[in-house]
Amino acid sequence: MAGWHIGVIGGSGLYDPGALDEAQEIPVASAFGEPSGPVVTGRLGGVRFTFVARHGAGHRLSPTHVNYRANVDVLKRCGVTDVLAISAIGSLAEDMAPGHFVAVDQIIDRTTRREGSFFGNGVVAHVPLADPVCPRLSALAADAAKAAGATLHRGGTYVAIEGPQFSTRAESHLYRSWGAQVIGMTAMPEARLAREAELPYALLGMVTDYDCWRDATADVDVTDILAVMRANADLAQTTLARLAASLPGERAASPIDTVLDHAIITPRDNWDPAAAARLDAVAGRIVSVVSNRGATSE
Numbered sequence: 001m002a003g004w005h006i007g008v009i010g011g012s013g014l015y016d017p018g019a020l021d022e023a024q025e026i027p028v029a030s031a032f033g034e035p036s037g038p039v040v041t042g043r044l045g046g047v048r049f050t051f052v053a054r055h056g057a058g059h060r061l062s063p064t065h066v067n068y069r070a071n072v073d074v075l076k077r078c079g080v081t082d083v084l085a086i087s088a089i090g091s092l093a094e095d096m097a098p099g100h101f102v103a104v105d106q107i108i109d110r111t112t113r114r115e116g117s118f119f120g121n122g123v124v125a126h127v128p129l130a131d132p133v134c135p136r137l138s139a140l141a142a143d144a145a146k147a148a149g150a151t152l153h154r155g156g157t158y159v160a161i162e163g164p165q166f167s168t169r170a171e172s173h174l175y176r177s178w179g180a181q182v183i184g185m186t187a188m189p190e191a192r193l194a195r196e197a198e199l200p201y202a203l204l205g206m207v208t209d210y211d212c213w214r215d216a217t218a219d220v221d222v223t224d225i226l227a228v229m230r231a232n233a234d235l236a237q238t239t240l241a242r243l244a245a246s247l248p249g250e251r252a253a254s255p256i257d258t259v260l261d262h263a264i265i266t267p268r269d270n271w272d273p274a275a276a277a278r279l280d281a282v283a284g285r286i287v288s289v290v291s292n293r294g295a296t297s298e
């Protein structure tokens, strides 16, 4: 059994992880282009945390233009074992009020304009995604949020829209009729990619608004969202500290750690060497043999 190394992807309003011991920015390049911004690593209560701000410093990247592949790839390259995403979310459910936290457990993907896989073009893989969220990490994060003082909902279906516009009222009602409880623009393809990289993924959403389905409230507005996020940023950082304090000393293996064992369908002899080489981090357990073989035969 090994130790924990938590990768944190901070969403709107959470542009830094708070006080990390021995914090340092580390230069790490991705085979999939530029990550959103600097990667900061450090320790919280003795546990290593590595942080990237999803929309970059100064929130320059829209949900469509975030390089989700590079973000997950650099976290994997840093040796992260698990990924906790923190996001601003709209509520589609009466009981999930602004200020509450939701440990999301299901996702409906309505995004259309994003690179959704590390694989393809020479190495094809099909990972299982029935449960896109890791129940162990999600429960730990939920407990930590509760201990930090958040009003916490365990479980909730998140509908990921392309954005950047918020939904129409008809869409908002439609998503409610589908059984979705919260809405955002970033959980996909992030959760897909974490699974492909064999990284257990959990998503803690901070409710910032009621989207636009609720007659009794004004329609969603970005200024209000950021005000709620700012009011909750400390709570998110305290949640991380609580999480660090509550992690078991040893990290027992997760089935997600080895999900690629039965997912790659392209026979090894047919792998495209360049495609395999790019997978040296996300699928390092599997492809390193081939990359090395390619290197020796040249």
Ligand SMILES: CSC[C@H]1O[C@H](OP(=O)(O)O)[C@H](O)[C@@H]1O
Binding pocket: 010, 011, 012, 013, 054, 055, 062, 063, 086, 087, 088, 089, 163, 184, 185, 186, 187, 222, 225, 226
């Ligand atoms: C700031 S309003 C919309 C914006 O906020 C959420 O971002 P994130 O998931 O990174 O916290 C939402 O998904 C949109 O990107």
Ligand SMILES: Nc1ncnc2[nH]cnc12
Binding pocket: 088, 089, 090, 091, 161, 166, 167, 183, 184, 185, 208, 209, 210, 211, 212, 220, 225
């Ligand atoms: N209502 C909403 N729709 C989409 N993304 C959001 N992020 C925060 N609130 C949102």
